[in-house]
Amino acid sequence: MTSRELPKAYEPKAVEERWYAYWLEKKYFHADENAGGAPFSIVIPPPNVTGSLHIGHALNSTLQDILVRWMRMSGRNTLWVPGTDHAGIATQNVVERQLAKNNVDRHMMGREAFVKEVWKWKQEYGDRIINQLKRMGASCDWDRERFTMDPGLSKAVLEVFVTLYEEGLIYRGERLINWCPRCHTALSDIEVEHEDEKGKLYHIAYPLSHDNNIRLTVATTRPETMLGDTAVAVHPLDPRYKDLIGKTVDLPLTGRKIPIIGDSILVDLEFGTGAVKVTPAHDFNDAEAGQRQTPQLARIKILNENAEIAIDIPDILPDVRKLVVGKPAKKARGIIVELLSEKGYLIKTEDHAHSIGKCYRCKTIVEPYLSPQWFVKTGPLAEPAIKAVEDGSVRIVPKGWENTYFEWMRNIKDWCISRQIWWGHQIPAWYCKKCDSDVLEARIGVGVATEGGPMPAPTESVLTIGINAKPIVQKEDPKKCPRCGSTDIVRDPDVLDTWFSSALWPFSTLGWPDKTKELSVYYPTSALITSFDIIFFWVARMIMMGLHFRKEVPFRDVYIHALVRDVEGLKMSKSKGNVIDPLVMIDQYGTDAFRFTLTAFAAQGRDIKLAPERIEGYRNFANKIWNATRFVMMNLDEDFLPNPKVVNEYSTPADKWIVSRLQHVIKEVGFALEEYRFNDVASSLYHFIWHEYCDWYVEMSKNALKSENHSIRKATQTTLVVVLESTLRLLHPIMPFITEEIWQKLPVSTRGKANSIMVSPFPKADEKLINIESERYMKPSMDTNLSLRNIRGEMNIPPSARPEVIIRPETEEARKILEETQTYITSLSGLSKIQISMDAIFPPGASTSTTTWAVSAMSLPEKALDVNTERDRLMKEIAKISKDIEVFSKKLSNKNFVDKAPKEVVEKDTAKLEDFKVKREKLEQSLKALR
């Protein structure tokens, strides 16, 4: 093997490890805030510290890396900030599950020890996702890796919380919130996933107090909540009931009389029974109705924090109480329905589909639950954030997502930010136990009694902080109560919603609240690349917080990418068994092929349907580049030095053509990158590299490479290697590893001063090298060639056979060009002989095809003997395809099938039928040509 010869095959694994280590060692990923130059910055959507790389991360990090590598090569001062999110509930759940294996409960450990345990877990496993991102080739500035709970970011959280509290934008209030009875915490509205469920609708009779013979009928899907009813509502204009407003009903199963109220919002005149039960402590709409009344309706909690029937519900009949207290809500429902039926209150039961909310972390049914929580008042923050998108300060791409953003922001509700868990940023609020009568502390045993003797049960402090408690909110831990001077103070046990700290991510990661150089250089960041499912959780809140605390948007562009689904378009999930594991794909096909696949399918607004075979296809693309490079390197003269000018008087038309085409591709790639049209970047490069460079140009170069004339040889060698080198730089952002490996093997004289492709300049188009004439010149021979290849395919001519071709040009100009380029046609189409003449006569039995430039006829002398066999073959194929056409036509004319089958299936079949018809026509033409 000579020094220039490449190994036969490209081996991704070793290459990837070697170059990633080299880039790290050279600190190419590191951004220097003092280096000057126009900045380009991106903050990574921090993956959960519990996470492992899934296909969504793979797509997300690939697209970011493409932008970052492109901008870095374009000379921008480029920073990509990486990091992870502490992921409150998710991480707490993981560690709790781990402890449960040893029968340990967090309450037995106590808060401090448990949090220590989570940190231990984070040290041990928190790097997993980071290491996996490195395998994707991500060129993040790892020196600047951040974690949402590291000291700097925690300082930012304190600063923001205290400031918003002082501004009146954070408050504590008793509200109905979403409660996960398993996680024992509040959830924000968007942390609740809604699912349809088949349930029942129960019609229950409530007798009027003054005349038990008259009964109002209410319908409910949750009869157990009747124990907490504090009113029955009717429409104030309903002629049947309006006179009853102000009277009372006897609430069944209880000794309670509840008022009949009028409410035109809660009760719809057109639907239902006309009467609605009102349970303000367990239903969001009822809670609002309760507040509309004067005086407001009482709120009776009937469930405890485990979603079991509470012990202290007032006025339940003793026999009912005995049966339901402590029972889970769903079980209690059965008992209540049975009791209602026994006592004659149940009128009827019907099937009823309705939507239920589930915890997005653990899928437990979420309960509307009344409890004191902390809220961010979002209205004043949302206003400027809406304006920023309206006036284009933040550009959302694709634009369609703007509506989603506006709709949510214009109807935004206050954000419940407190969570009753231990892992996270503890709320900086303290209470005085001495002078605050609404603060109670009790110690309860949480140890588990064992057999054979008493066990010293550990105790846990349980704080009850009433809604009237007066919090002391400040950045430093207070030593004593500012009101009475007592040192007997306690901290609010709640932590902040995990999205509170990620809302600050674009500026907290750059050092805020300190005034750092990084902040002044890299904020606002240039682009945010994320998926649509966190537009509300994250994107909207970052815009609100960025504008409030930095008076400047957090990013200029938001690019929302698609979801990666399986090949059928279904969401990937473990239970369906259709998950594509990025790490398996990387091991199998190499990172570059995987990245290229994701990019090629990343069309705006369209979900990606991914199959492993696609990645295999792009592995072949990587191999194609490798093999073309092997060819180039083996065909350079021993003492090769490139011409200073790529195009000179010795360049062939093909040389000029490929150089010209390259300029177009450079422009296309640049435009597409600027508009986040990632799939167009990939397809431009794929087409250029595979079809134009490897298939056409490499083949066309063979004649010149054989030339005895040193200058002609050198001109073509220069073109081969210079175009390849530029192409590698264009491709580098998508396929970083193979491009570096090949680039480093090119002659030093062709690759500039840089020590790595990743820090060499991104190609710029040179208008002077665009050569329309050469492109026009190449067209007739390329088109003719393509048509000849088609005939070969149609006629089943094996690659080894060398047919003869007669060409009849349409114009004098075409004749001239075709004659001059006929050597290309001969070699590219694998012909034995070519004859070009304006008045050519085609031999009988030859196959013909037409282009804009010429009619060509191909014949195979030895094939002529085979006319009969060929005719039989064609007829058999026509028969077969006719059968297919019949089957599909029948299927598609069946109205039942067309109406019921999924749209994609019908479309697919229609396309198939069209294909068959075209193919049959071609086969019939071939058959005709044989005669």
Ligand SMILES: [Zn+2]
């Ligand atoms: Zn949960």
Ligand SMILES: [Zn+2]
């Ligand atoms: Zn006090």
